[in-house]
Amino acid sequence: MAETTIDFNNKALLDSLATRLEQEPARITEAKKEGKKVVGYFCPHIPEELILAAGMLPVRLAFGGELEPVSAGEDYLKSYSCSFARSCLGYRKLSDNFYYTVVDAICVAYTCDSMRRIQEYWEKYFGIPTFSLGVTQTHDRFRSKPHAKEYFKNELNLLRSRLADFSGKTIKDGDIRKTIALCNKIREKLWLFYEYPRSKQTPIEWRDVLDITHSGFLMDRADFLNELVKIDQDLRKRKIEEMPPDTRPRLMIGGSIIGIGDHKVLDIIKQAGANIVADSTCTGSMFSRKRVSMSGIIGSPIDALAERYLYNVPCPFMTDLPKRLNRVIRIARDYGVQGLVYYNLQYCDIWRAEFKFIKDALYKELSVPSLLIETDYSPTDVGTIRTKVEAFLEMIGGQL
Amino acid sequence: MSSSIVAGVDIGSTTVKALILKDGEIIGGLIGPTGTNPALAGKQILDTVVNDAHYAASDVKYIVATGYGRVSAPFADKTITEITCHGRGARHISSQIRTVIDIGGQDAKIVSLGEDGRVIDFVINDKCASGTGRFLESAAQLVLHVPLEDLGELSSKATNICKISTTCTVFAQTEIVSLLAAGESKENVIAGLHSSIANRVIGMAKRVGVKPTIMMTGGVAKNIGVIKALEKNLNMEVIVPSDIDPQLVGALGAALIANEIFTNGQRGG
Numbered sequence: 001m002a003e004t005t006i007d008f009n010n011k012a013l014l015d016s017l018a019t020r021l022e023q024e025p026a027r028i029t030e031a032k033k034e035g036k037k038v039v040g041y042f043c044p045h046i047p048e049e050l051i052l053a054a055g056m057l058p059v060r061l062a063f064g065g066e067l068e069p070v071s072a073g074e075d076y077l078k079s080y081s082c083s084f085a086r087s088c089l090g091y092r093k094l095s096d097n098f099y100y101t102v103v104d105a106i107c108v109a110y111t112c113d114s115m116r117r118i119q120e121y122w123e124k125y126f127g128i129p130t131f132s133l134g135v136t137q138t139h140d141r142f143r144s145k146p147h148a149k150e151y152f153k154n155e156l157n158l159l160r161s162r163l164a165d166f167s168g169k170t171i172k173d174g175d176i177r178k179t180i181a182l183c184n185k186i187r188e189k190l191w192l193f194y195e196y197p198r199s200k201q202t203p204i205e206w207r208d209v210l211d212i213t214h215s216g217f218l219m220d221r222a223d224f225l226n227e228l229v230k231i232d233q234d235l236r237k238r239k240i241e242e243m244p245p246d247t248r249p250r251l252m253i254g255g256s257i258i259g260i261g262d263h264k265v266l267d268i269i270k271q272a273g274a275n276i277v278a279d280s281t282c283t284g285s286m287f288s289r290k291r292v293s294m295s296g297i298i299g300s301p302i303d304a305l306a307e308r309y310l311y312n313v314p315c316p317f318m319t320d321l322p323k324r325l326n327r328v329i330r331i332a333r334d335y336g337v338q339g340l341v342y343y344n345l346q347y348c349d350i351w352r353a354e355f356k357f358i359k360d361a362l363y364k365e366l367s368v369p370s371l372l373i374e375t376d377y378s379p380t381d382v383g384t385i386r387t388k389v390e391a392f393l394e395m396i397g398g399q400l
Numbered sequence: 401m402s403s404s405i406v407a408g409v410d411i412g413s414t415t416v417k418a419l420i421l422k423d424g425e426i427i428g429g430l431i432g433p434t435g436t437n438p439a440l441a442g443k444q445i446l447d448t449v450v451n452d453a454h455y456a457a458s459d460v461k462y463i464v465a466t467g468y469g470r471v472s473a474p475f476a477d478k479t480i481t482e483i484t485c486h487g488r489g490a491r492h493i494s495s496q497i498r499t500v501i502d503i504g505g506q507d508a509k510i511v512s513l514g515e516d517g518r519v520i521d522f523v524i525n526d527k528c529a530s531g532t533g534r535f536l537e538s539a540a541q542l543v544l545h546v547p548l549e550d551l552g553e554l555s556s557k558a559t560n561i562c563k564i565s566t567t568c569t570v571f572a573q574t575e576i577v578s579l580l581a582a583g584e585s586k587e588n589v590i591a592g593l594h595s596s597i598a599n600r601v602i603g604m605a606k607r608v609g610v611k612p613t614i615m616m617t618g619g620v621a622k623n624i625g626v627i628k629a630l631e632k633n634l635n636m637e638v639i640v641p642s643d644i645d646p647q648l649v650g651a652l653g654a655a656l657i658a659n660e661i662f663t664n665g666q667r668g669g
Contacts, residue, residue, distance in 0.1 A: 374526060381526060383468055384507070388524055391483035395519045 006215055006260060010208045013234065017227045021215050025098045028057065037104045037167055042088055042118070044282050045109035045135050045313050047305045049292070050160050052179040052221060054167040059099050060217035061088065061106070062283050064259015069094060070377050076121045077114060082348040083376040084257050085114035092126050099218060105129040105166055107159065111315055112350055131162045139310050140320035153306045160302070176301035180292045182221055189228035190216070190288035196235070197277040198335050200245035203238040206276050207266065210284050214260040217283075248275035249393055252337040254328060254358065255373075256345040258283050265343045265373055268382065272389045278335035280328050281343075286314035317350040324354060325361045332368050339396045340370040341389070347376075369396060405455055406462045406662050408654025409476065410485065411442045411469030414505030414533060415619065418446040419651035420453060420460070421659050428453040429648045438469035446475070462662035464654040468507075480657055482650050483511055483522045489653030490615045491517040493641050498611035501601060501630070501638070502650070503620035505533040508601055512608040521608040531567035531600035533619050536626075538569050539593055543576045544586055555591040555625030560584075562592030567600045590625065598629035614638045621646035 005022060008014045028038060039051045040061045051058040063069075064084050072093045073086025091100040108119035108130055123130045134155045139148035164171045193209040196202040212231065216224045251274050258266070258281050269276060279285050290312040296304025316324055332340065340362055344352045352374065359370040371392040375381055405427070410417040412434060419429040428449040435441050442465065450457055465476035466485040473479065482502070490497045491513060500511040508531060512521040525532070540548045562579050566572050572593070579589050597620070602610075614636060620626055621640050630638050640646050 369521065383471075384524060384526065386471070387468065387481050387483070391481040391519070391522055391524075394481060394484045395522070 006211055007263070008208075008211050010205065010211075013204065013208060013231065014211065016230055017212065017215055020223060020227055021219060024219055025102075027220065028098075028102055031057065032102070032104075038102050039105050039107060039163070039166075040099070040103035041107040041109075043109045043111045043115060043313075043315070044287055045111060045309055045315075045318070046107045046133060046159075047156065047309050048221070049176055049179040049183050049301075049305060050156070050163055050171070051107070052182065053160075053171045053175040054163040055169050056104075056163070056167050057220065059103060061091070061100055061103070062214070062217055062257065062260050063087065063091060063097060063099070064257065065262030065264060065377050067377055069097075076125070077117065080347045081114050082256065082345040084259055084345055084348075085112075085118065087259070087377075088114075088118050089121055092122065092128075103128065105131065107131045107133060107163075109133040109135050111135060111317060112348075129166065131159055131166075133159055135313075135318055136310070137318060140323055143311075149306050149310060152310045153302055156302050156306055156309075173301050176305070177297050180296045180301055180304065182225065184291040186216060186221065186225050186228060187288040187291050189225070189232055191285070192232065193235070194278075194285040194288070197275075199240070200247070200250075201240050201243040202246065203235045203240060203243065206278060206284075207270075210258065210279070213284060213287055217260065246275055248273055249339070249396055250275055250277045250335065250337045252276070252278040252280070252328075252332055252335060252340045253284075253343055254280040254340055255343040255355075256348045256351045257281060258343065262377070264377070264379070264382065265341070265375065265385065268385050268389050269341060272386065272393055274389070274393055276341075278331050278337060280314055280331055282314045285331075286312075289314075315350065316354045321354065321357060325357060328358055329361060329365050332362055332366055337368060339368060339392060341392070342370055342372050344372065344374045345376060346374050404461055404662065404666070405450070405453075405459045406655055406658035407446055407450070407460050407464070408485070408651040408656070408658055409442045409446050409463060409465045409467075409473065410482065410648075410650040410654060411438045411465060411467040411473060412504050412650075413468055413507070415647065416441045416445045416467075416469070417648050417651040418442070418449045419648050419655045420446075420449055420455075421655045422453075424659055426644070426652070426655075429645065429651065431645065431647050434469070439472045439474065442469060442473050443475050462658045462665075464658040464661070466650055466654040477658070478661065480654060483509060483524070484519055485650045485653030485657065486617055487511045487513050487517070487519045487653065488656050489649035489651075490617060490641075492652060492656055493644065493649070494613065494615065494639070496613040497615045499605070499608075499614045500649075501605065501614060501616045502618040503532055503597070503601065503616070503626070504618040505537075508532050508604065510601070510605040510608055510610075512611065523604050523607050525604065530569055531597045535567060535569045535572065535597065536593065536620065536623070539572060539576060543573050543580070544590065546586065546590075549622075551590050551594075552622070552624035552626070554587050555594050556628075558585070558587040558591035560588045560591075561595050562588045564589075564592040564596040567596050572596070591629075594623070594625040594629040595633070597626055598633045601630065602633055610634060610636065612636055615649075616640055617646045617649040619647050 037056045048058040069087040069090030073090030091097040136148040292308040362368045407420045430449045432445045465473035470479040490500045509524045514520045
């Protein structure tokens with residue numbers, strides 16, 4: 001049976017959120033009986049704001065780390081597609097993960113070769129309506145020229161009208177403005193939490209914020225915000241200056257997607273005695289990085305969404321290299337990391353291809369070394385990865 | 401005063417290695433098969449070394465375990481990865497070493513050392529054991545029918561180096577069978593195998609940069625054919641430890657670290 005909930009690392013802090021998340025499948029089932037529709041998506045280029053504005057529930061289908069869905073996905077994609085891509089099909093094929101089974105439609109951004117075909121398999125083989133979103137690759141290079149953004153705005157307007165047709169509800173600019181405000185508040189809280197581990201004295205670990213972020217992919221967004229407010233209030237009450245500083249080696253994790261439930265590499269790092277304090281992954285801090293500008297609330301919401309979603313997604317395929325390098329270097333510097341663990345899902349060319357650039361730039365700018373972990377969801381290489389991580393820690397520890 | 405003996409135990413996939421130091425000097429080292437119980441094999445080889453040096457197990461004051469089986473060695477005081485241990489061992493043998501190439505039973509690793517001897521980068525092969533000791537072992541036993549130890553010498557008699565396009569243990573066997581069937585000599589085929597291992601390792605090594613002086617350690621370092629192929633394809637000299645078995649370098653590094661920790665503890669306490 002596939003996992004459909006989150007195994008929270010810090011149960012004490014996240015008790016209320018965990019309880020609320022457990023109720024989600026039952027609540028969604030009830031809401032569906034009343035005619036509510038659920039729309040899934042995979043890559044973070046899809047603006048949740050549009051799905052919400054159509055009165056539907058967005059769910060980011062980002063589970064990972066399990067072998068069975070990977071095998072099931074092999075019916076469709078080649079065996080040398082990444083484990084996550086195969087899981088995007090495998091979970092639905094197995095029909096034992098609630099969220100993949102409950103969706104009425106999915107949105108797919110064309111972000112890699114696999115994603116494109118995933119859309120078509122969902123449509124033809126699972127009979128699920130799908131809405132595509134084209135994303136440009138030259139927008140950073142030609143930032144001052146309007147063509148990329150104009151194209152993306154057209155794509156967003158098309159998505160907007162198709163989501164409206166599907167929901168049977170007109171999406172007014174005012175509806176989008178409201179959902180932009182909601183999503184911005186969520187981003188603001190999440191980003192606040194991700195900032196805590198910049199200090200060695202922190203009431204919350206990066207791993208906990210990752211768990212919180214993942215919960216937000218699945219939960220009713222207004223309820224999620226309520227939970228974030230509660231966690232925020234709890235954190236503010238803590239006397240940070242009295243906390244013992246965390247003396248473990250400080251690591252940043254980068255690379256491909258860390259799926260919901262994909263604990264293999266994170267657990268090895270933790271068991272080896274290191275502390276992940278920052279990330280540059282699309283299911284981690286990068287998901288909440290940068291709010292939609294206020295012009296989305298007072299001016300054209302589509303224009304503001306285009307600006308946010310075109311220029312702020314972390315995917316290297318969609319981002320110019322200098323921007324990627326600056327971003328990773330800035331995070332590494334801000335969080336005072338001693339090393340980068342670059343977790344690349346095997347066969348994900350998009351992330352793997354930038355590794356040498358990232359490694360060399362981090363070393364040149366900050367003398368921060370990088371470790372490449374290329375793996376999949378199978379447990380066969382846990383021993384080798386453990387050796388790599390421990391050797392890396394011995395190296396950055398420098399005491400030997 | 402009791403003797404201050406410290407030990408390094410390297411529990412590899414195929415062999416276990418133990419080395420003991422007394423006051424920083426090597427007084428014994430031994431290699432044995434890992435078998436099916438790595439932790440037990442490690443303990444037994446250590447006991448034998450200690451016994452052979454006429455000491456008792458209780459004389460051993462500090463033990464560092466390394467190698468893939470290190471995590472299951474309850475007798476160790478500390479575990480350190482083979483990366484750090486090989487670096488330390490190689491630097492002890494020669495302070496000029498900047499790159500260590502270690503090819504063992506099921507993995508290959510390259511360690512890049514700074515001028516001060518610290519590890520600055522490393523690479524280990526992923527889960528596939530292609531191009532490692534196991535690759536040579538299975539080719540020697542299953543298709544070439546020659547003893548593993550003879551591969552090096554046989555390759556020196558090659559008149560031509562066969563092209564073997566894969567370092568996959570399974571596919572290479574098929575390729576060897578085809579080459580032999582086409583009339584290639586054993587010697588030429590073996591030279592080809594060595595060249596293909598060398599190329600794979602050099603490909604890995606380039607990820608960390610290859611700086612002289614280069615030392616090769618591990619079981620495959622005993623194969624002169626692989627050393628020659630590495631030197632030829634790198635166009636650089638590759639040295640192999642002469643006063644100590646190259647398979648013992650990891651255990652030596654572990655013992656040196658054990659000695660350092662123990663000595664510091666004595667001073668501090």
